[in-house]
Every structure is written in structure tokens, then in C-alpha cells.
Amino acid sequence: MATGIRDKVAIIGMGCTKFGERWNDGSEELMVEAFQECLEDAGIERKDIQAAWLGNCFDEAGVGKSALPVSMALRLPNISATRVENYCASGTEAFRGAVYAVASGACDIALAIGVEKLKDIGYGGLPEFSSLMGVVNQLWMANMTAPGAFAMLATGYAAKYGLDINEVKKALAHVSVKSHANGVLNPKAHLRKIVTEEQVLNAPQIAYPLGLFDCCGVSDGSACAIVTTPEIAKSLGKKDLVSVKALQLSLSNGTEFAYDWDGAHFITTSKASTAAYKEAGIKNPREEISMMEVHDCFSITELVTMEDLHISERGQAPKDVMDGFYDLDGGVPCQVDGGLKCFGHPIGASGLRMLYEMYLQLHGRAGDRQLKDPKIGLTHNLGGFPFMNVCSIAIVGKYGA
Amino acid sequence: MIGITSYGGYIPRYRLSRMTIVENMAWYSPVIMAVANGEKSVANWDEDAVSMAVAAARDCMTGRDRNTLDGVSLASTTLPFADRLNAGIVAAALNMKENGVSNADFTSCIKAGTTAAISALGSIEAGNKNSVLVVASDQRRTKMATMVEMFFGDGAAALLFGKDDVIAEFKGSHSVNCDFIDHYRGAGKEFDYGWEERWQRDEGYGKIIPQAIGGFLEKTGMKIDDFDKVIYPCYFGGTHKGIAGKLGINKEKVQNNMHAVCGDTGTAHPFVMFVSALEEAKPGDKLLLASFGQGCDVMAFEVTDRIKDFKGPNGITGSLANRAELVSYQRYSKFRDLIVADLGIRGEANPSSALTVLWRKRKMLLGLVGAKCRKCGTPQFPAMPVCVNPDCWAVNEFDEYEFADKEAGILMFTGDMLAASVDPPATYGLIGYDGGGRTMLDFTDCSLDQVKVGMKVKMSFRKRYFDEKRGFTGYFWKAVPLLEGGDA
Numbered sequence: 001m002a003t004g005i006r007d008k009v010a011i012i013g014m015g016c017t018k019f020g021e022r023w024n025d026g027s028e029e030l031m032v033e034a035f036q037e038c039l040e041d042a043g044i045e046r047k048d049i050q051a052a053w054l055g056n057c058f059d060e061a062g063v064g065k066s067a068l069p070v071s072m073a074l075r076l077p078n079i080s081a082t083r084v085e086n087y088c089a090s091g092t093e094a095f096r097g098a099v100y101a102v103a104s105g106a107c108d109i110a111l112a113i114g115v116e117k118l119k120d121i122g123y124g125g126l127p128e129f130s131s132l133m134g135v136v137n138q139l140w141m142a143n144m145t146a147p148g149a150f151a152m153l154a155t156g157y158a159a160k161y162g163l164d165i166n167e168v169k170k171a172l173a174h175v176s177v178k179s180h181a182n183g184v185l186n187p188k189a190h191l192r193k194i195v196t197e198e199q200v201l202n203a204p205q206i207a208y209p210l211g212l213f214d215c216c217g218v219s220d221g222s223a224c225a226i227v228t229t230p231e232i233a234k235s236l237g238k239k240d241l242v243s244v245k246a247l248q249l250s251l252s253n254g255t256e257f258a259y260d261w262d263g264a265h266f267i268t269t270s271k272a273s274t275a276a277y278k279e280a281g282i283k284n285p286r287e288e289i290s291m292m293e294v295h296d297c298f299s300i301t302e303l304v305t306m307e308d309l310h311i312s313e314r315g316q317a318p319k320d321v322m323d324g325f326y327d328l329d330g331g332v333p334c335q336v337d338g339g340l341k342c343f344g345h346p347i348g349a350s351g352l353r354m355l356y357e358m359y360l361q362l363h364g365r366a367g368d369r370q371l372k373d374p375k376i377g378l379t380h381n382l383g384g385f386p387f388m389n390v391c392s393i394a395i396v397g398k399y400g401a
Numbered sequence: 402m403i404g405i406t407s408y409g410g411y412i413p414r415y416r417l418s419r420m421t422i423v424e425n426m427a428w429y430s431p432v433i434m435a436v437a438n439g440e441k442s443v444a445n446w447d448e449d450a451v452s453m454a455v456a457a458a459r460d461c462m463t464g465r466d467r468n469t470l471d472g473v474s475l476a477s478t479t480l481p482f483a484d485r486l487n488a489g490i491v492a493a494a495l496n497m498k499e500n501g502v503s504n505a506d507f508t509s510c511i512k513a514g515t516t517a518a519i520s521a522l523g524s525i526e527a528g529n530k531n532s533v534l535v536v537a538s539d540q541r542r543t544k545m546a547t548m549v550e551m552f553f554g555d556g557a558a559a560l561l562f563g564k565d566d567v568i569a570e571f572k573g574s575h576s577v578n579c580d581f582i583d584h585y586r587g588a589g590k591e592f593d594y595g596w597e598e599r600w601q602r603d604e605g606y607g608k609i610i611p612q613a614i615g616g617f618l619e620k621t622g623m624k625i626d627d628f629d630k631v632i633y634p635c636y637f638g639g640t641h642k643g644i645a646g647k648l649g650i651n652k653e654k655v656q657n658n659m660h661a662v663c664g665d666t667g668t669a670h671p672f673v674m675f676v677s678a679l680e681e682a683k684p685g686d687k688l689l690l691a692s693f694g695q696g697c698d699v700m701a702f703e704v705t706d707r708i709k710d711f712k713g714p715n716g717i718t719g720s721l722a723n724r725a726e727l728v729s730y731q732r733y734s735k736f737r738d739l740i741v742a743d744l745g746i747r748g749e750a751n752p753s754s755a756l757t758v759l760w761r762k763r764k765m766l767l768g769l770v771g772a773k774c775r776k777c778g779t780p781q782f783p784a785m786p787v788c789v790n791p792d793c794w795a796v797n798e799f800d801e802y803e804f805a806d807k808e809a810g811i812l813m814f815t816g817d818m819l820a821a822s823v824d825p826p827a828t829y830g831l832i833g834y835d836g837g838g839r840t841m842l843d844f845t846d847c848s849l850d851q852v853k854v855g856m857k858v859k860m861s862f863r864k865r866y867f868d869e870k871r872g873f874t875g876y877f878w879k880a881v882p883l884l885e886g887g888d889a
Binding site: 121122123124125128130131135136138139140141142143144145147148149151152153155156158159204205206207208209210253254255257258259260263387 | 747781785789790791816818821827829831839842843855865
């Protein structure tokens with residue numbers, strides 16, 4: 001009988017670069033920058049790391065195949081290293097690899113690092129992926145981009161709850177306004193500018209009904225974590241441990257796309273969050289979760305995710321959003337560091353960047369945006385498309401909480 | 402009895418008013434004003450001779466078993482492949498059987514449609530075949546501000562020939578073949594090269610069509626007055642009339658050349674005009690059809706009683722009624738690739754199409770054939786080895802299931818300005834088919850502001866991409882929202 005991951009692994013160090021258009025830095029520079037901070041934070045030496053996982057999505061446009069880029073860049077001591085890719089869940093997947101390795105007893109100390117260098121392609125948005133979806137899919141799938149694929153969800157959501165699309169857009173505007181307000185407080189965030197709901201609503205349309213401010217930043221960056229067992233962490237003199245409470249992954253199997261789905265929620269997120277709460281021993285997430293970093297690649301993704309995390313009731317996310325429940329001073333502050341929206345979204349790094357914020361908050365090191373005494377933080381990634389996706393959820397918190 | 406057993410037609414939804422061309426281009430060539438009345442049909446950017454042929458062929462086969470066909474012939478001068486049977490693409494899009502059929506392309510001349518028809522009738526007469534579908538289609542590019550830009554439209558029409566349930570009996574044919582060149586298009590050239598109009602009119606249409614019809618009458622002993630409709634293409638209005646005069650045909654018995662409503666559709670035009678005539682024909686009517694191009698084919702038909710109960714196809718009249726004006730000449734020019742607009746770096750992605758996949762998945766990619774689970778009855782697309790129904794998950798227990806003739810409803814959609822597209826925003830969405838099954842498709846023949854969740858769509862076979870580097874045209878199916886009128 002599986003006992004789950006709760007409190008079996010502790011995070012002893014984390015690092016994260018400033019996200020943004022890092023024109024003068026490549027993947028190597030970004031990884032080293034995050035890694036040096038992480039190593040110093042952990043207070044260990046490079047040779048103490050026994051295994052590494054690299055999360056990276058668009059290897060074709062960035063690091064290239066295999067985990068050699070991380071082994072070479074960090075001059076890892078010929079240890080095992082594995083590159084993982086699972087769309088936008090790639091960073092959390094790297095973390096899962098490292099955490100499971102430690103939990104299994106296969107190694108004592110492991111590294112998870114994510115990186116994405118997106119600004120080497122010469123055009124806005126993510127790299128064109130139509131030819132990266134397989135030889136069959138490229139011959140028939142719709143001519144989609146990420147904003148378009150997620151924008152559809154807004155039409156599905158409005159139809160399901162009988163809402164005027166403009167009502168939905170208003171709530172979406174508040175989602176982005178809130179994240180911009182949080183991003184201003186974060187020196188490492190890509191976008192650090194207040195925006196108004198009016199600005200958001202009047203922005204140029206990218207994919208109906210989403211406008212420019214409904215879309216997250218496309219950024220370069222890297223983030224990493226060093227994990228070990230609570231026992232080893234204590235033996236290293238670590239106090240106020242941050243431990244892993246749950247790690248869950250859920251993938252679509254074609255149901256949404258080809259069978260039955262309301263077009264207004266994420267089947268995977270709904271399942272992964274339920275499993276994660278069970279693993280973490282959380283009964284009432286609306287009360288027990290102190291803070292969240294969710295996958296706000298687009299404002300509509302965040303809005304719908306609030307319901308799939310079972311924090312807002314079905315159909316009630318717009319109301320909770322408008323009530324400020326997810327604002328920095330709300331019931332469950334969300335996108336505390338600015339989110340993908342403003343911190344930025346270097347895909348392979350994003351899951352680890354979210355954990356970085358939870359880790360800083362739990363240690364009381366989050367500066368101007370520090371929340372009062374957070375105990376449990378949830379991170380969420382959604383890779384792919386609303387109708388066909390990979391969802392990862394991590395819950396971390398104070399050890400023993 | 403041998404003859405026509407069904408017909409079908411397809412005129413693209415978009416129409417360009419000739420005054421729009423004049424307003425934009427008469428500064429360059431004022432002479433185009435002379436024929437500025439009416440409008441021409443314009444294929445959408447994702448349509449070509451093959452996709453329009455599929456539309457006409459499917460229309461012709463409405464409510465009929467496509468597996469009874471012994472072959473499909475495709476006639477066109479604008480086929481996308483010089484070496485790959487274009488009719489074979491049409492056959493695959495019809496999900497026809499592959500064994501025991503004989504498909505063929507008839508090309509290089511705008512009378513290829515009637516030539517294919519005579520060939521089909523010959524093989525049926527000889528007892529070699531029972532049922533042959535002949536489709537004619539053309540989508541000719543023309544240079545800006547030319548008379549042919551004014552005259553030419555795009556379209557397709559199909560005739561099904563056979564022995565059973567004949568609606569128009571074949572009464573004989575006669576052909577003239579000669580190397581008369583009014584215009585030509587050299588191999589690999591983009592545009593027609595034509596001699597002066599006087600030559601085309603007076604020595605071409607004006608002489609060869611009367612000569613061929615005269616030859617037919619002489620051969621069969623029939624009189625021109627025996628015919629209730631005489632149908633022949635000629636986009637020069639005066640010459641079209643003049644031919645009737647020469648042959649002594651009453652004005653009302655001459656089939657209109659359709660300049661006003663769609664223009665001359667090239668290889669398709671004799672069929673397009675003929676189908677229009679059939680749509681109005683009564684039992685007992687005699688129809689005389691002639692084509693033109695390096696000679697002339699003449700064919701005679703007599704309409705039977707069965708025309709009274711014949712229904713099904715949308716035909717030429719139906720597709721002419723599905724009309725939206727293309728108000729922008731620039732947009733038309735972009736559709737025909739006459740002007741260069743930047744597709745952006747995102748549009749540079751150019752993977753080759755795996756020929757192995759095209760073979761393995763031909764039913765899926767060209768026929769829009771999915772699967773229906775034998776255990777739970779769920780229709781699904783694409784077909785996978787394991788049933789998509791989570792309460793079933795049967796393995797390899799499927800029957801083929803055709804989605805191409807199913808209507809669907811829009812479940813969610815977007816109009817995407819980021820996607821590289823010839824006609825942005827790229828509009829697409831998730832659709833749910835009547836009777837079950839759902840998938841995501843590109844939408845076409847609509848504008849974003851017309852699309853709503855819940856709106857009905859039908860399936861349309863379209864050009865998906867053109868791989869310029871390798872010269873490969875890829876096709877798939879798109880969803881066409883069922884709209885009433887509107888401008889584009």
C-alpha cells in the first residue's frame with residue numbers, strides 16, 4: 001500500500017534567476033546562475049550531489065537533446081543526470097525525479113533544475129510546435145497556438161455557465177491585474193508594472209476572446225532545488241525544514257478531445273488536486289492552503305483552475321476572483337510572486353520557480369510580498385492544451401505541519 | 402438505358418464583384434471595364450481543383466453508395482500533382498473502395514471534362530463498367546487587371562454515369578480534335594498565355610463549336626430544333642450569342658454562360674452549365690452539350706421521367722445560393738498568392754509529410770474516417786487501437802465510421818491572431834458530431850464574428866498546406882459553419 005511522499009523529502013536549497021529577456025545569456029549561464037544560488041543556500045558542495053534531473057521543454061530551440069547540457073554546464077561530477085520533458089510540467093517533473101530518488105533511498109542528495117531559453121527564436125510567443133506534435137498530428141491538427149488553444153476554454157466556460165463573454169473577460173482582467181500588482185513587488189519578475197482593468201480589456205486581441213494582457217510573459221530563466229531526506233537535512237544543521245507533502249501528475253487520455261467533456265474545466269487538474277490533498281492530508285483546501293502558484297499561462301487557465309483545485313465552487317471562480325479572494329491580501333493568495341503572467345514563463349523552469357516562491361515564503365524570505373505565517377503552499381502546472389494536457393501538482397509546507 | 406444517374410456541383414462561397422476589380426485595377430488596364438457586370442466565384446485560399454472536385458463529387462453521391470463506383474475520373478487543367486493521381490485523392494476523400502476500380506485524370510485541355518464523360522460512357526456501353534463518376538474542376542490563377550481575371554471563376558461539377566435509374570439518357574456524341582491554340586499554359590508556368598481576343602472569338606469558339614455541333618447533327622440526323630437546351634461555354638458574350646445565331650438556335654434555348662453569377666470555370670464549365678440546365682429540365686427535354694478546347698466534344702441527352710423524383714444534390718443552384726461577397730480585392734489577391742504578405746517567422750516551419758503516414762492513415766486523413774466501437778457503439782475520431790470511452794476501453798474492436806457527411810455543433814472556438822495564416826485570424830474549435838464523436842478542426846468559409854458556440858457546421862475537404870520546398874499539397878477536412886449570407 002503506497003504511503004505517499006508526505007514529509008519523506010526536504011528541500012534544503014533553492015535558486016532562481018531573474019526571469020526575462022536575457023538576450024546576453026544562454027541556457028548555460030542561466031543554469032549556473034540558479035545553481036550557484038541554490039548550492040550556497042543548501043550549504044553543500046557540488047560533489048555531494050548524487051543525481052540530477054533537468055526539466056526542459058523546447059530542446060529543439062534551446063538546450064538540445066539529453067541531459068548533457070546540464071552535466072556540462074554545471075560540471076557535475078559524472079553523476080547520473082536525466083532530462084525530462086512533459087510540456088509545461090517539465091520543471092515539476094524534474095523535481096519529482098529528484099524527490100522520488102531520495103525517497104526511494106537510491107541517493108541521499110539530488111538536484112532538480114529547470115531551464116528554458118525561449119528568446120533565441122526571433123518571434124513572439126512560444127516556438128511553433130505544429131511539427132513537434134508527431135508525424136500524424138502535424139498532418140491534421142488545427143493550426144493552433146497556445147493562446148488560441150486556451151482562449152477556446154473561455155468560450156466553453158461562458159457557454160456552460162450561460163455567461164456573457166464580456167462578464168468572463170472582466171473576471172479575467174482582474175486575474176491579470178492582480179498578478180501585475182504582485183509582480184511589481186518581486187525584483188526577479190520579468191514584468192514589473194501595474195496595469196488597470198481598463199488597460200487589460202482594451203489591449204489588442206491575441207486569440208478571441210483573450211487580449212495581450214491575458215497572456216503570460218515569454219521569458220528566459222532557470223530555477224533549481226536540492227533535496228534530501230529530513231534526517232540528512234537535520235544532520236546538515238538545517239532548521240525549519242520545508243518538506244514535500246504531495247506530488248501528483250495527471251494526463252489526458254483523449255476523453256476531452258474525442259469523447260465527452262464540458263469544455264469548461266480541466267479533468268486532469270481536478271483529479272490531480274484531489275489525489276494531492278489526500279497525499280498531503282488536506283481536508284479543506286480553501287481553509288488549509290496558505291498560498292498558491294498556479295499555471296496562469298493565460299488568465300482563463302487560472303480562473304478555471306481555481307475550480308479544479310476545488311477551492312472555488314463550480315461556476316463560482318469569477319465571483320471569487322472579483323471578490324479578491326485570490327489577491328495578495330485575500331483568503332488564498334495566488335500568484336504571489338507575479339505568476340507566469342509577470343514572473344515569466346521559461347517553461348522548463350516554471351514548476352521549480354513556483355516552488356522557489358513557496359520555499360521563500362515558508363522561510364519568511366519573500367521580502368515585500370511576504371505573507372503572514374504561511375504553512376502550506378500549492379504549485380500547479382498545466383502543460384499542453386485544455387483538451388489534451390499534462391497536469392502536475394506539488395504541495396510543500398513546513399515539515400511536520 | 403445508359404446515361405446520367407446523378408449530378409453534383411460546387412461553386413465556392415466567395416464572390417468577387419467585377420466592379421471591385423475595376424475599382425482597384427482599371428487604372429492599369431481600363432479595357433477590363435467592358436465586362437464589369439456581375440461577379441466571379443473565388444475559391445478560398447484553402448481550396449483548389451482537387452478540393453472543389455471532392456465537394457462536387459460528394460454532392461453528386463449524396464445518398465448513394467460510393468462503393469458501387471467502378472471508377473472516378475477527374476478533369477482539370479489545374480491539378481496540384483503532375484505525378485500522383487489526382488483522381489486518387491478524390492477517390493480517397495470519397496472513401497471509395499480501392500480494389501476493382503479504375504480512376505483517371507483527364508487534363509491539359511479545358512474540354513477534358515466532356516472527353517472524360519465520353520470515355521466513361523464508352524466503357525459503360527462496352528459493358529466493362531456499371532458506374533463511373535466524372536468530376537470536372539478548375540481553379541485558374543490569372544494575372545491582375547487582365548480580361549481573364551474578369552472572365553474566370555472557380556468551380557466544379559460532377560456527373561455520375563451508369564445504367565440504372567438514368568435521369569438523362571445518352572443519345573450520342575461527336576468530337577472534333579484539332580491543334581487550335583487560343584491560349585496555352587506551358588508546363589510549369591503559372592498563367593495562361595493567350596492570343597488576341599479576335600483570334601480566340603472568331604476562329605476559335607465562333608467556328609469550332611458550330612463545326613462540331615454541325616458534325617454531330619449530320620452524323621445523327623438530328624435537327625438543332627429537336628433540342629430544348631443547347632449548352633456550350635464561351636465567355637465572350639457576343640460570340641456566345643453569335644454561335645446560337647450561326648446554328649439557328651432560338652435565344653431561349655441557349656443556356657446562359659453564367660458570366661454574371663460565377664464566370665467561366667474552365668474545365669468545369671461545360672458541366673457547371675449542364676448541371677444548371679439539368680436542374681431546370683423536365684422529362685422529355687433534349688439537351689445538347691458542347692465543350693471547347695483544341696476542338697470540341699458534343700454530347701446529346703434526353704431527360705427521363707426519373708428527373709421528377711430526383712433529389713439530393715445541392716447542385717449548382719444550391720451552391721450559388723450559398724454566397725458571400727469578398728469585398729476586398731487585396732484579400733482575393735492574397736488568396737491567389739498574387740501579392741506577397743509576410744507570414745512571419747512562425748510561418749516558416751516546413752516539415753515534410755511522411756509518405757508512409759499518408760498511406761497508413763489515408764482513410765483518416767483523406768476520408769475523415771474514424772471508428773465506431775463494436776462494444777459500446779461510440780463513434781470516435783481519430784481511430785485508435787483502444788476505445789476512447791473510459792467505461793469501455795475495448796481493444797481493436799471497431800468498425801469504420803465516416804464523419805465526412807455528419808453535421809456537428811461548435812462546442813468551443815477561437816480566432817487566433819498569433820497562428821501563421823493566409824487569412825487571419827486562424828479560426829478553429831472543438832466540435833461535437835450529431836450521432837456522437839468529437840474532434841478539433843480548423844474552420845473555414847466564415848469570419849470570426851459570425852461564429853458562436855452551438856452553431857452547426859458541416860465537413861469540407863480542404864487544402865491544409867502547400868509545401869513550397871517540395872511541391873507537396875496536403876489536404877484534410879475543415880468545419881464550415883452553416884451561415885446565411887453575409888460578406889467576407
